[in-house]
Amino acid sequence: MLTKIISIFRQFPLFNKGLRSIKRLFPLICAISFATVLLLHNLTPATAQVSQVPATEIRGVWMTNNDFEILSDRAKLQETIGQLRSLNFNTIYPLVWNDGYTKYPSAVAQRAGIPFYFKGKEGQDIIADIVAQARRQGVLAIPWFEFGFMAPLTSELASNHPDWLTQKQDGTQTSISAAGEVAWLNPFHPEVQKFITDLVLEIITQYDADGIQFDDHMSLPVDFGYDKYTINLYTQETGSPPPPNPHAQAWKQWRTDKITAFMFQLNRAVKAKKPNAIFSVSPNYYDFAYKYQLQDWLTWVRLGAVDELIVQLYRNDLDSFNSKLTSPELIETKQIIPTGVGIMAGLRNRPVSIQQIQSQVRAAQQQGLGVTFFYYESLWDYGQEPAAQRQAGFQEVFANPAVRDRLQFTARKPTFNTISVPLYAKGSVGQRSRGYFMELAIAGGQPKRVLLDTGSAGLRVPKEFLGNAPINKTGQIIKEVLSDGTVLEGELVYATMQIGLISTDEPVPVQIVTSRQCLPQKPNCSAKSGTPFSGIIGVNYSEKSLPYNPLRKLPGNLSNGLIITSSSNKASLILGLTANNQNAFKMVSLSPQPAINDIPGNRWDSLLNGVCVTISGTSLKNTCNAKMVVDSGSNSGFTEVKSAALMGKLKPGRLRPENALKVGIPGVFDYSVTPGNRDGINVWNLNVSAKAENPVLVNSGMGFFDKYDVLLDPVNGQQGFRSRT
Template sequence: MLPLLCLISFVAVLLLNNLTPVIAQLPPQLRQEIRGVWLSGNDFSVFRNRSQVQAAMSQLRQLNFNTVYPVVWNDGYTQYPSAITQKMGIPFFFKGVDGQDVIADIISQARSQGLLAIPWFEFGFMIPLTSELASQHPDWLTQKQDGTQTSISAAGEVAWLNPFHPEVQKFIRELVTEVITQYDADGVQFDDHMSLPVDFGYDKYTISLYTQENGNPPPPNPQAQAWIKWRADKITAFMVDLHQTVKARKPNAIFSVSPNYYDFAYKLQLQDWLNWVRLGIVDELVMQVYRNDLESFIGQITRPEILETQQIIPTGIGIMAGLRNRPVSIQQIQSQVQAAHQRGLGIGFFYYESLWDIAPEPAAQRQSAFAALFPNSALRDISQNIPRQPTFKTISLPLYPKPSLGQRVRGNFLEVAVAGGQPKRILLDTGSAGLRVPKEFLGNAPIRKTGQNIKEVLSDGTILEGELVYANVRFGLIPTAEPVPIQVVTSRQCTAQKPKCSAKSGVPFSGIVGVNYFEKSLPYNPLRKLPGNLSNGFIVIGNGGSNSNGSLILGLTADNQAGFKMASWSQQPEINGVPGNRWDSRLSKVCLTIAGSSAKNSCNSKMIADTATINGLTEFKSATTAGKLKPGLLRSANAVKVAINGVFDYNLTPGTRDGFNRWNLSVSPQAEVPILVNTGIAFFDKYDVLFDPVNGRQGFRSRR
């Protein structure tokens, strides 16, 4: 065993030594060590006095702290004079002894000492049931399955605002915007209460929303995995929108979170903060680890999610400096700070008064010890806080078999949120380009109108008309890096040639997200504006004809391209306003055989793989090519074979099942090419299809 132990020790030393250069090579903003302290409601007896605020900030600066987190939202009240809560008739209690705005004073004094001041929304979605806010808006509260509206927390018995309710989201968003604007704050922080206990979510609004999106009410087990994920993803989506709101007001503001350790946060509080980090919406993280036992403390700060996070953003550990009824020794604080420092982690202390005012040791001794913990200055600069791309190289989004509106027989529908609106399941169309939605899908986020009315004619003869606008869009949880062009459809009608188009069916328009790269005008494929690697292509995986979800894989990597056989596109001239390369993604030299027609292994066809077409289609420019076949639905005797040599070989026996085996034939002298094949949605049941706009190619991988 001895040689083996020696080898293990040697490898461990190598690995530990190899960690140092990685941290040393991080960008400047990541080397800004967090040395912070929370200024809690317990501290307001100190901070109501201007001279004491000045003395406190001066002392923190002398002890080489660099960040303060003053509480601004606590116990159902703002700690600052808020015009928003004033309009709601909620009283304000927290003036200074001279009538001053305490938060304004703290921020001003902190800045004068070179400290960052990041207002802290301590209570998040948590409020007392007896508060004015709860009394005024009982419909804003969520509940457990048995109707219980409260839970027991460190703050006592509390109720929970419903994080999924649009009015609750609007209220939180307005408070955050107010703080950023009113104080030009260095950032905002949300802690473990920007969440929801796992037992909650059984209120009428949430049950209705879940049922609408999933077809069934929430499961009775609050810890069912799909139910946990649905609620956690909804909270994440709100955090994405909140991040965009903050950055729109102040691009370099720090969006900070201070959650519990991840396993607890996700499973019991529906707080998927690791996903927030990966999405690029968190600028710093301070994980609360309030443990007395050093071994347990170290176990938490060495978890994989912390190791991942600290390679991306400034990361700190929240350490308990003491409570009024539970003081903490300076020895415990020193050992925990040392353990964090040894692992390249910053520190946040909870809370100011317990640093030395309420402590088992004399104040002078405590202050001397803190001076030793931070012997050198380490000021922070928010100018270094630049926008960050998601760390995902690739991500998979579900494709649903039914839309949010309408009764389409089959399709692949992607969840899309437009201009901060509720996510809607919109038809994924690989055969067209541009996002087109009814105006009802738009949220309240800013929209840039162009006044330009545009028209789009769909393959079934439907004419869509409406204004071209620009707005932010979110695919699942992934927001576009900037606003994208969208057609807001206000009118639908049929062409004279196809009077029985979908506009005449009476079915509401469910929206189309066209992801083809053969753009003919604006709007263009909105996937072009996804952040980072996620914009470099995608893969569509069908559902095999089942009722389960297919998937849209965003971001091509070496791994997810394995097994695909490629066919090339031809490059097209640029169009003003369309970013990136433009391609004719109608594949050439496709071989087509239709039994009973003159098309027998005709390899001069063009083909498009189109998720928006329910049934396969062949369009002949000349009736001669159709031979004895008449336009319309093919029969089983008219077997279809579509192939590209060495790439794919697709066979279909025409039948009567929409979306599975129906195949239509048309003759159109106005057609652009002699033979065009649209394989329809059934093709995606047999092949995964890859779209690569960087290299101008399309890939096919058999699923059989």
């Protein structure tokens, strides 16, 4: 009966990697990685930036439990690698972790109570022998962490750590896969995270291998995650328990993002130990992996966390096979990193002809893709054709050598063209009546919500927001005066800044605020209340001095501009301008400003020219020589005039409802507000300042953002507006 069940599951994408070992007919369980505290739902991928990278065609083969007779025999292994090399293969993926056991002597596994059985015939370390022989013969050896998150339910790993198990909503702890009945460990538990990470780093440091590979088991079936630990964690972070529907978008995305965050951190840990290690991933095709396995490998690629991708495409039908080769995800990925597809070379009870193999290899090559075969023993031992004929067939499709060099695999930068970052209504500490707050991690600290301010430039935070990462202190004490009269004082330092999982290219200048006070002429500023300082990230591009807008130091296209938008009561900051996300914006040119040393990019006057202002009950009647700043850092709006004569009989102070106000640029925006006190956003003040630089200056305040999306383009010196009505 079990044989029939497995044969049925082989027909489906999730299970068609084949029966990898007779031992896997027993129940299994998976050990899955804990996601880090940096939640990737803070980053919504859109179109990715791509750049052509020269890469040698991948010609690989997985070496499985079924190949153990060869792997454990030094002489046979030498002959095998030599034969593959003569047929112009260039990569092998030897198994190092499956069925809950390591294929090498592991101190990490021993501490977890896992015994070791897999020595070579001469007592040798099998993995050390494979790596050494592959290196001598010019073939890359990338250990294959096959069972990533799975292990037999009856294994010592599962028995010794029952608190690591996760489950379905009904309490079921197992599912059926090609490997039989398997259970899954909690992917969000810190002890699981540490165990998996320690195993991977042990492989990376214990052997001079060329990298590490993870496959479709570095995931979690969508039905899982209803264990007590995960329910509590999700409830704590979101305020609600997980919904009963495992496909509910927010619940699914939360789990997917946790796994993505884990993979990102795992990649960084590997690169810290061995910068040139190839971090390879072999998942299912994207739509299936994302929907049913919570495996968002395209985001992994875009984050720079994957050096090599091999998508499993086990298909007998050539048309079905070909249709997956031109998926948008593969087209994008192959322009960034070496990319290939996994091809089924046959199983013991299901041979694959050499003609089918050749057709699929040629189809992949025509699309600029490499190939890797599952698995070695089936290359020429399971076919209907003689071994010599099959070997000649491989020689035909791999006619010329293709030598791979691991030295090209250095740490990569993210390749997002644009990302969407959620904005929040409240900060991490001192609260305001209204504001947009975004989460930042500074100097390796925990993410904190700081005020997003389009009316100023520079990152300014209390010292409590800093993590333990090194910072460069300058000893320079600086002051910043905000529009409401608050004076911020503190030292200028340089520190790393991270938004979600994306960091600035280098440390950015940060003001560590240690003192706040009000200007004498504005005694009711925000510092008066004594509430803790929530931090400010000023994203204006008209810097007068350090610190400058830190978004200038985001990698690639993400530094070329931003959009503040809102829909369905959910605000977002879009980083990285593209042709698509600039659609329907009406643009206004800004005036260029002189360059300042140490401030990258172009500087622009943030004040809009030719703004028309009308205030009922004043002499300001469609006056179109005003200037305006669009300021998300100010709760209320204000109009400042240089001469009291412009106000007629109206006195300075808060405007009343009868003083209806209109501000606009013809053909761009037409904003009107009835002064009042609705949530503080339609409060409007009228000020007189003989020292004002402009006859009329308007600060639109937060209320403007309720009606318009706002775009800042520092490359071309433009500000854009898009009405939401």
